Structure formats: C-alpha cells, structure tokens
Amino acid sequence: MSSHQVATLVQRARAGDVVAFEQLVQPYLGRLYNYLARMVGDASDAEDLTQDAILRAHRAIGSFRGGATFQTWLYRIATNIAVDALRRRGRQKVKVTSLDDPLQSEEGLVPREVPDTQRDPLELAEAAELHGEVQQAIASLSPKLRAVVLLFDMQGMSYEEIAEALDLPLGTVKSRLFNARARLRERLAPYVGG
Amino acid sequence: MSSTDGKRVHKMERCRDYRRLIGAEVDGTADAEGRAALRRHLDACADCAREVRELQRVRRLTRDLPTLAPSAALKPALAARLRAQRASWLDRLFGSLRPNEIRLAAGVALLLVLAIGVGVVALHGPGATSGPATRVVEISSPAPPSPQAPAPADEYLQGCGLVHGTLDQDQAYWGADSVQLATYAR
Numbered sequence A: 001m002s003s004h005q006v007a008t009l010v011q012r013a014r015a016g017d018v019v020a021f022e023q024l025v026q027p028y029l030g031r032l033y034n035y036l037a038r039m040v041g042d043a044s045d046a047e048d049l050t051q052d053a054i055l056r057a058h059r060a061i062g063s064f065r066g067g068a069t070f071q072t073w074l075y076r077i078a079t080n081i082a083v084d085a086l087r088r089r090g091r092q093k094v095k096v097t098s099l100d101d102p103l104q105s106e107e108g109l110v111p112r113e114v115p116d117t118q119r120d121p122l123e124l125a126e127a128a129e130l131h132g133e134v135q136q137a138i139a140s141l142s143p144k145l146r147a148v149v150l151l152f153d154m155q156g157m158s159y160e161e162i163a164e165a166l167d168l169p170l171g172t173v174k175s176r177l178f179n180a181r182a183r184l185r186e187r188l189a190p191y192v193g194g
Numbered sequence B: 001m002s003s004t005d006g007k008r009v010h011k012m013e014r015c016r017d018y019r020r021l022i023g024a025e026v027d028g029t030a031d032a033e034g035r036a037a038l039r040r041h042l043d044a045c046a047d048c049a050r051e052v053r054e055l056q057r058v059r060r061l062t063r064d065l066p067t068l069a070p071s072a073a074l075k076p077a078l079a080a081r082l083r084a085q086r087a088s089w090l091d092r093l094f095g096s097l098r099p100n101e102i103r104l105a106a107g108v109a110l111l112l113v114l115a116i117g118v119g120v121v122a123l124h125g126p127g128a129t130s131g132p133a134t135r136v137v138e139i140s141s142p143a144p145p146s147p148q149a150p151a152p153a154d155e156y157l158q159g160c161g162l163v164h165g166t167l168d169q170d171q172a173y174w175g176a177d178s179v180q181l182a183t184y185a186r
C-alpha cells in the first residue's frame, strides 16, 4: 500500500468510514496476531488482544500522524496492549505450553506454512518440542527485551522501525536486542552450545 | 593480582570493545569495515568466535519459529466489534440531539458552565486571569467528548512503560551484561 493510499484511507477512517479502516488494518492482522501470540504466549488471548489493539487503533485514528508509518503506529499500540495484558496477568506467569502443540490446531494455532509432509512424525515432534523450548526462552525475557527480539527476528522490522514503534533511542534498541540474545543463549545453551 | 589475572582482565576489556560489532554481525547489519575488524579479532579470540557462533544459532532459532495464524473467527468478530464501536462513538457524538432528556441535560450543563463562568468573572472582575480561571475550565470539562480532540492514544502509549521505563528496569545494557558474558565465555 502506498503512503498516499494509506493517507487517503486514514482520512476516510477518521471521517467514520469503517470499511476504509478495515482496508487499512487488513494487511497487518495476521502479523499482529503472530506478534501478540508470541508476546503473551497464549493463542486465544492473542485473538482477544489483536481485537483490542485494532479497536484501540480505531478509536485513536484521529491521533495518528503521518510521521510514524501506520505499521509502526499499530505495533506500538499492540505492544502496549500486550504489556498491559502481561502486567494484569502477573509478570512471568506466561502460559507457554499451548503455542506450538499440534494438537491445539482446532484452537487456531495453525502454523501458516504448509506442513512439510516430507518430514516424518518424529522429526515433526522434535521440531515442535524445540519450538516450545524457544517460546519458553522468549517468555522468560522481560517484556521489553521480548518485544525487541520479536519485532526484529519475527516481524522483520529494522532498528529504526523498532525505535519508532517503541519510542526508544536507536542505541537502546541495539543493546536490548543484544541483551535479549545473550539471555536466550543462556536459556537455550543445550541447543546452541558446542 | 597475578600476571595471568592481569592478562585476563586486559583480554576481557578488549573483547568488550567488540560487543557492538558482534551485535551488528549477528543482526546482519555490520558494514564491511566493521566485519573486517571483527574478523581479525575472532581469528585471535576463540571466546568471541564461539559467542558469535552461538548468538547466530539463537537468532536462527527465533527466526525459524513457525508463524501462528489466527482462527477464522477473528475477522468476523473484529468486524462486528468495530461496527459496534463506531455506533457507540456516533451515539456519543450525536446522541444529545435525539432523546429529549439528554438534550435537557446538555442544556443544564451548559447553563451551569455559563453560571460558574459568570460567577468567577463577577467575583474577580473581568481582568482576573489568575488561578480560579483555570479552575473554571476544569469544572466545565463534562462537555461532550469531541472526536477532533486529541484521541487518547498518546496517553495509552505513555502509560505502557516502554515509553517511560516504568516496567522492570533494564537489567542489563552493554556494560552491565558484558561481565556476565565474559564470565560464561571463559
């Protein structure tokens, strides 16, 4: 979507055009969900939080300034929503068990990629176990470190975009990313050591 | 301090200087000059070489996590809530024009605001611009919310702690953490 298209849709959304607002957020829904699911470690919570984030963005669309890109603005709202939810839930009591469990697929935890039928069940189970370990390691990070590493590695955002989304100096983004990786390295030593 | 301790401290300090380059290397953002400098250090320093290797594996693990997709229920649920939110928003905006009671209440509120304003002016004279004038603004604040007023997003954003650092303190930045890194890199 070009910045001109975004500006037009924002203008229409501000005037109360829900369809325009939906067109605006549609490209980000899946990615926001994935981000929130990894942030809070719970699939059904992530659906609620995705809705909350979009609804909050809808209420606040009047305050969106062209300076921030729409994407970073949305991620900023989503991050705040996730942090609030984690705070409410009680820090570090992140549920992490359900995220990669293939048995949970009916609850919406379907990895978007087409499952690799070439791989045997044992291999798939091992992969699921590893993903569970990685998710747990991510959940062990403070929300601040977690957000940065997810935005960089999973959402593919640049340092600059993250700095804008989280309202942080560039140097802080880099140092948090480094610290997050250092902690993950400790947690995941059996998988990355040697 | 023995001479081997001295050497180790010296080495740790040198390795610390490479942390930014190691970070950039792992993130894939290092420039050619930085990479060359780091390469020279890694050729001579097994600890940092191992650190880079392991951090790169960490990055691969986080990047390779499967993308999770929401259930099919998300979109319709969201569409319904968006429309409900818009309806209640319009209600707040134009609601006072419909039921008579609300119109009456708005009229009373307006009169109250005017009365307080007049009272303050009468008490302090038209020239009075100190304290009480600002209090009138506060008292009159139950005016209906305007959609053009700055939306509350910035308040939420600042309340989140990521903006003002009210979450748990950053336990470690570059300096604090390098001790730890050096400890387990040994």
Ligand SMILES: [Zn+2]
Pocket (backbone or CB within 6 Å): B014, B015, B018, B041, B045, B047, B048, B049
């Ligand atoms: Zn070194």
